[in-house]
Amino acid sequence: MPTPSPEFVLTLSCPDAPGIVHSVSGLLYQAGCNIMDSQQYGDADTGLFFMRVHFSAPEHLQDAAHLSLLFGEVRKRFDMQAQFHDLRVRPKVVIAVSQHGHCLNDLLYRWKAGQLAMDVGAVVSNHTTFADLTRSYGLAFHHLPLKAGEAAETKRAQEQAIFTVMQDCGAELLVLARYMQILSAEFCAQLEGRAINIHHSFLPSFKGARPYAQAYARGVKLIGATAHYVTADLDEGPIIEQDVERVDHTMSAADLTAVGQDVESVVLARAVRWQVEHRILRNGHKTVVFR
Template sequence: MTHPEYILTLSCLDQRGIVHRVSGFLAEHGCNIIDSAQFGDAQSELFFMRVHFASEDTAVTEAALRTDFAALADGMRMNWQLHDALKKPRVIIMVSKIGHCLNDLLFRYKSGLLPVEISAIVSNHTDFYQLSASYNIPFHHLPLAASASSDAKRAQEERVLEIVREHDIDLVVLARYMQILSPQMCEALKGRAINIHHSFLPSFKGAKPYYQAHERGVKLIGATAHFVTSDLDEGPIIEQDVERVDHAMGPEGLTAIGRDVECVVLARAVKWFVEHRILLNGHKTVVFR
């Protein structure tokens, strides 16, 4: 018999007895813990926990679990979420004219390596319409000229948010979407939008950053995946990685290596998000890998 599985995530002021009370609650409600991870941050004085469990008592409904745990959580002033572990989160991907991260995410999705439902692809260009069609994913072309007015930008972003609402989206992935989101857009997507960028920022801004890096003789290149905030490319970091390079590599070689790193880092961040492994800790994250 297959039992319903859930993932509980929580954070609260660090105090004695949190694990005992949570595990005791689950045992009392006929639940069996499959895996659990916790972390106490001495600096913020917060405690973080992720518990994956199966509900083995058929008399205990999900609604009962939520109602009863809310009483416990209120007493300990917890921020908490309970997720159906078998439900695939709904995702949209936003992209401009550079498609390596999009292509990588689509392959992982189609191969079953990424447990998501990709509901739509949104782009300000038409370059990846055919790629989207090959995966039977709706493609939304929402053009935005470089000289677009603030009103045009607001209208384009509102259409994006309409798509988010229409599809009940859990996560928006900026897979090299080369537009700066407005503060209003960032607020609307707070905690559920992930961006990827090369880790040269802010050293090498603008076009062809890997070419700029080659000119400076960079020895390490890398990528950063982070939550989107109104502070450009300064949101809470989820994942980073680097690759060593040397003088024998040309700018094209650096670009190829850099794009590979971007793909891997973004895929990890997306996977951890949809598996409910990321908890916010102020301007940082706790990631239970």
């Protein structure tokens, strides 16, 4: 059997201009690559162009660095931000959790079932609640305790311990799977574009703590969840994915919470999948998601 050609994903953004698609596809063709899927979007408001190209490459183009060199002239001509991702390299992920385990359990199941193209390096938590669950998947569990109201220096030390875990296992993404701690501005900056949170509400409604109780008090008819990038502004990061389920007046706050937890798990799994498949491009305070 012939050896399969290596596959890559090219993601790019630049000021919109004629000839971008032609230049990118033409260069890949000249290099002997085969485009398997291509998506693009031009934002009329910002004047920016976004593109994702999935392609296979010939044997002499074995790494993303070599491909990137070929794009030097095109990158300069269009003032382009471009990245090549080798699909043989599975992104490493660290998952953070507190005392609600539905999102963690869902992500671990999907990962073990081969539904997420990533490797989980470890699970970190400020509680020990899910140590046994984590270890049942053969993963390292790191208990890094932190209580609400801890001194700033204690909080930063705990956050740096999380970052050390990421470094030790080569993780490029931190997933906050109902990790109920507010990250410091310094840690948010350190992980910019590399930390995804699930908020148990359909943002921008019901920010902060106890959103299901807020929603119940307002008599909502839809309950939702939002996956977004983490920034120093609480629950204000660029939104990646959202979904809702219908509820009604007969349901208690506990009922809303149960429905919402199912939505949270699905929304977070989608966001993580799109991240590790290189489908998300930042567009200012928004995102472009090529599904």
